[in-house]
Amino acid sequence: MLKYLLSRLLTFLPTFIGVTLISFSFIRVLPGDPIIVMAGERGMSDERYQELVQELGFDRPVLVQYWEYLGGVIQGDLGNSFVTKRPVWDEFFALFPATLELSICAMILAVLIGLPAGVIAAVNRGKFFDRALMSTALIGYSMPIFWWALLLIIVFSGNLQWTPVSGRIDLIYYFDDVTGFMLIDSLLSGQKGAFTSAVRHLVLPTIVLATVPLAVIARQTRSAMLEVLSEDYIRTAKAKGLRPARINGMHAMRNALIPVITVIGLSVGTLLAGAILTETIFSWPGIGKWMVDSIFRRDYPVVQGGLLLIALMVMIVNLTVDVLYGFINPKIRKQ
Numbered sequence: 001m002l003k004y005l006l007s008r009l010l011t012f013l014p015t016f017i018g019v020t021l022i023s024f025s026f027i028r029v030l031p032g033d034p035i036i037v038m039a040g041e042r043g044m045s046d047e048r049y050q051e052l053v054q055e056l057g058f059d060r061p062v063l064v065q066y067w068e069y070l071g072g073v074i075q076g077d078l079g080n081s082f083v084t085k086r087p088v089w090d091e092f093f094a095l096f097p098a099t100l101e102l103s104i105c106a107m108i109l110a111v112l113i114g115l116p117a118g119v120i121a122a123v124n125r126g127k128f129f130d131r132a133l134m135s136t137a138l139i140g141y142s143m144p145i146f147w148w149a150l151l152l153i154i155v156f157s158g159n160l161q162w163t164p165v166s167g168r169i170d171l172i173y174y175f176d177d178v179t180g181f182m183l184i185d186s187l188l189s190g191q192k193g194a195f196t197s198a199v200r201h202l203v204l205p206t207i208v209l210a211t212v213p214l215a216v217i218a219r220q221t222r223s224a225m226l227e228v229l230s231e232d233y234i235r236t237a238k239a240k241g242l243r244p245a246r247i248n249g250m251h252a253m254r255n256a257l258i259p260v261i262t263v264i265g266l267s268v269g270t271l272l273a274g275a276i277l278t279e280t281i282f283s284w285p286g287i288g289k290w291m292v293d294s295i296f297r298r299d300y301p302v303v304q305g306g307l308l309l310i311a312l313m314v315m316i317v318n319l320t321v322d323v324l325y326g327f328i329n330p331k332i333r334k335q
Helices: 002-010 012-028 034-042 046-056 062-074 088-123 128-142 145-159 182-189 194-229 232-239 244-281 287-296 300-328
Strands: none
Touching: 002 012, 012 062, 012 300, 034 046, 088 128, 088 182, 088 194, 088 244, 088 287, 088 300, 128 194, 145 194, 145 244, 182 194, 194 244, 232 244, 244 287, 244 300, 287 300
């Protein structure tokens, strides 16, 4: 298992270098001058402009800038924001709990509904439940996030007034930020109605963000279950008179989990990408909205550091998925 883990870790280095190159290049291909954006409507003199160019290192060759950026990343220094002057690390981890809370809730919802839906569809192949569930999954996968979010806001926030439109909690509540997770902090605060308010603010963003992963997990679970259910050992188990629940739950589901876990791991990237739109629409104060605002402001260190940290998290999740493969199926460790 250690050899298997080390082989997976070796793939980290070239991927990491590639991510730094992409994050460094991405913001620089966008039109606009960050120094002019920083000046705003006030403008600045040519002398001051040249001073800032030298101060920020934009007068150096691009390869030198990248080398200095890579050296800072290796040392754990992602730089300071051009706008707030705060370290990128501090801003990222101040906002990351909001995105993490939303992503965890969305993934839990996607797994809790997607897995049973896929199993039910596979067991009832060709029947009403199969067609209904897979048609619903296809619709969910095809819907644009921004359209789906606006539709839910119009129905549940506008017409029915069941849920708030934006934010993480009502403004009447104030308490110390202990964990960064609003659900936990609202419970710890002991304020009446705070937890309910946090849940109501979380409902719509969670549903919107979970829709695409839910549909993918459901369809992949169905496909994997159908493949496993056609195996000889499943027919043998049925011939022995084992209960369908035991056959589907223990024998079939366990072997069908490997491709499903792959999809769940890859869905982390989908969640983070979807969080950018979701957080922007719902004014959710997470890293998605932070990244969008930074792109418009040409805040190079924030965009570079944010992309790098998000990619690093996706890499860690994929590594975890690879390790889980080895535990679920020992044959994979020998490959």
